[in-house]
Amino acid sequence: MRCPHLNELPPPPEGKTGWPWTEASDLLSQKMPDSSDWPRISIVTPSYNQGQFIEETIRSVLLQGYPNLEYIIIDGGSTDNSVEIIKKYEPWLAYWVSEKDRGQSHAINKGLDIASGDILCWLNSDDYFLINALKAISTNAVNINSSKFWLVGKGFEKIENQDNVYFYSPCQNPTIIAEEELCWNNVITQPAVFWSRKLNYRLNESLHYALDWNLWNEFIKEIPPKMLDDYIAVSRVYGTTKCKTxxxxxxxxxxxxxxxxxxxxxxxxxxxxxxxxxxxxxxxxxxxxxxxxxxxxxxxxxxxxxxxxxxxxxxxxxxxxxx
Incomplete structure (x- = not known):
């Protein structure tokens, strides 16, 4: 699916301006410079009662200007206004469902099983991509001479209810990450990670907090990541974040x-x-x-x-x- 233009989407809520409300990413050409198709990027958003955040998440995906996007939302049976918001954007979704599941890892795996993309990622319903994120991911991915790869971008940590946004890099040296370091310290920003379909792993559904860290350790045993100097995503931290509670x-x-x-x-x-x-x-x-x-x-x-x-x-x- 081609990402929609800004004027094709529902208008933003009153008072919302800037990215991704009244601004959009650069539009990429329909074909790559060699006339081949851009790799399909599949993004899975697991969701449960995140109505206060999910619209920003959805718009940050759809407004990437990317010509070959597959966007999947797996909602766990939300009882707030999440489903109402998802339905507003249904025409641009490859698939969505709202039904009880066994938690975040299970929801993500359900989405990954449906996904058909060459490049995979999940974006939680309280996080969001930055402008031109998929442009950075795709241009790096097409220059990798391997069918197996994973890309680790930089991210911001946003502290909700404060006027602060903390900037951080995935590790001290953005050009390398060592297996012996990653197994003791998760230095990676989850929503800034994309991987190739050939890295055929799924999340451990018994994990609800360290699910991403476990997956990165599975990846790095097979192949080291390519570290990007691009800022890709924002991860929210607030009082009821599960990693806080x-x-x-x-x-x-x-x-x-x-x-x-x-x-x-x-x-x-x-x-x-x-x-x-x-x-x-x-x-x-x-x-x-x-x-x-x-x-x-x-x-x-x-x-x-x-x-x-x-x-x-x-x-x-x-x-x-x-x-």
């Missing part, structure tokens, strides 16, 4: 992934109980005995990790998942 369950999943891919069950155990546990127990609480002890535990944990695994093991730990 999951706490011990989130830490359990981090432990599972680190233990599975890191090759050191002891280090994974120390990360889980000496670093992650004190952090979620002390997160967001006023200074008290309840927060004081976890801080002491974490300092001791950092010291133990540093002694056993070196200074770098602590320096590369950046899981601020519920601060």
């Amino acid at each position: 999951g706490k011990s369950k989130f830490a359990d999943e981090l432990y599972y992934v680190a233990k599975k891919h890191g090759g050191s069950p002891l280090r994974a155990f120390l990360y889980r109980y000496a670093l992650w546990e004190p952090q979620y127990r002390g997160a967001g609480k006023p200074l008290s005995i309840y927060t004081f002890l976890p801080k002491i535990w974490r300092k001791i944990g950092c010291l133990v990790v540093k002694v056993l695994f070196g200074k770098q093991a602590v320096q590369k730990y950046t899981w601020y998942f519920c601060a």
Whole structure:
């Protein structure tokens, strides 16, 4: 499907301006310079009761100006206004459904099973692409001389209810990422990742928090990513984000992934109980005995990790998942 023009879409809600409300990406030509078709990009959006955000998500996909898009929305049976919003954009969707599922990983897998694209991605219904994101992805993808690849762009973290947008790069060196680093620290911005169909993996449906980190570790065992210098997407962080509310369950999943891919069950155990546990127990609480002890535990944990695994093991730990 060709991405629609701005004037073909429903008008934006009152007061909404700028990208992706009153601005659109550059329109790419129907064919590539060699007269061949652009690779089809399939994007899956899992959704559940994200009516306050999903319209921005949808428009950020449809207004990419890309000539070969397949957009799929898998809604988990929302009870807010999500379905009403999805129906507004139904003419430009390849497929959508609203029905009960087994969670985010299951919803994404359902969409990926339907997708027919050469390049795949998922975009959560509270995140959104930046202007000209698919142009950057496609122009990089067509220059890769391999049928198996994955692209990692840069992203922004947007703190909701504040006048701040935090900029961050997927890693300190945007040209490389090492398998031995990724297995201990998810330095990748999820909505800025696209991969080729030949990387035929699916999400682990038992995971609800570390699903993306586990998938990246599966990818990197097969092929290193191509790191892009382009900003691709915005990831929202707000009070009810599941990574802010999951706490011990989130830490359990981090432990599972680190233990599975890191090759050191002891280090994974120390990360889980000496670093992650004190952090979620002390997160967001006023200074008290309840927060004081976890801080002491974490300092001791950092010291133990540093002694056993070196200074770098602590320096590369950046899981601020519920601060």
